[in-house]
Amino acid sequence: MNDLLAVVGIGVGATAVMDIWGIVRKPLLGVPPPNYGMVGRWIAYMPRGQFRHDAIAASSPMRGENVIGWGAHYLIGIAFAAMLIGISGTSWIHNPTPGPALAVGIGTVAAPFLLMQPGMGAGIAASRTPNPATARLHSLLTHAVFGLGLYASGWALRLLN
Template identity: 40%
Template structure:
């Protein structure tokens, strides 16, 4: 059981690292801004008070360590998605990882961003309140596909 757990955690961490590297590539070569995890940290902080949805997370009371909390939350969610993949695909997937289950989990998890995090931050359902929601949606789908490649690739590395 411990073997399954540590591999699931490692898969989530590896996938999150690849997703972060993808963000750096987009920044360096295409001028896309880097993710700012401080608002996400503020959002996580306010969950303890039962506040899930904000009109504008920037107007919510700040938290001194929100950037650190945002980064931690980002990796914890990645780990949870790695565990979710192993639950959905089954532990035998760890011995013979295939891309499709990882990709399905990767794409399905976009829903958490579109229907929980983004409205929670005040940017609307599926980024509907942003200047270019379709661009954000496309980038979300690509980033989660990269995340799925990371899930699969990490599983291949540690099998």
């Protein structure tokens, strides 16, 4: 399999695992799934020069925000898969191991902590949310699940070859 196609498959697969976790955690932990429409709203304001909001939900809705948010979610997942392969080398595609996948998955929590949450009005590492410690824990768990998804997707692609 072409390495680029493998990266796309691993990224899409890992992101889908993360989305399944988002659905499952509602009945398990009482936490609703993420609203990627809000991510799309945040991104849709960027061409207008607005990169930070006091509260993204209070900002006026933008046309196509759900499509933008979901598309960005999957493209970011693919980019993080590319980062995994960039760090570990293409040999990881042929022999996936959990360590690098989990390290990258957990490391990707820096993106919401330092970019998304502050830009959307939640503060650095959710510091402006009602319960920052809980929000941080859920972000960390979700990104660890993404790391497991990277590993599982790598193995699934390996089995398909």
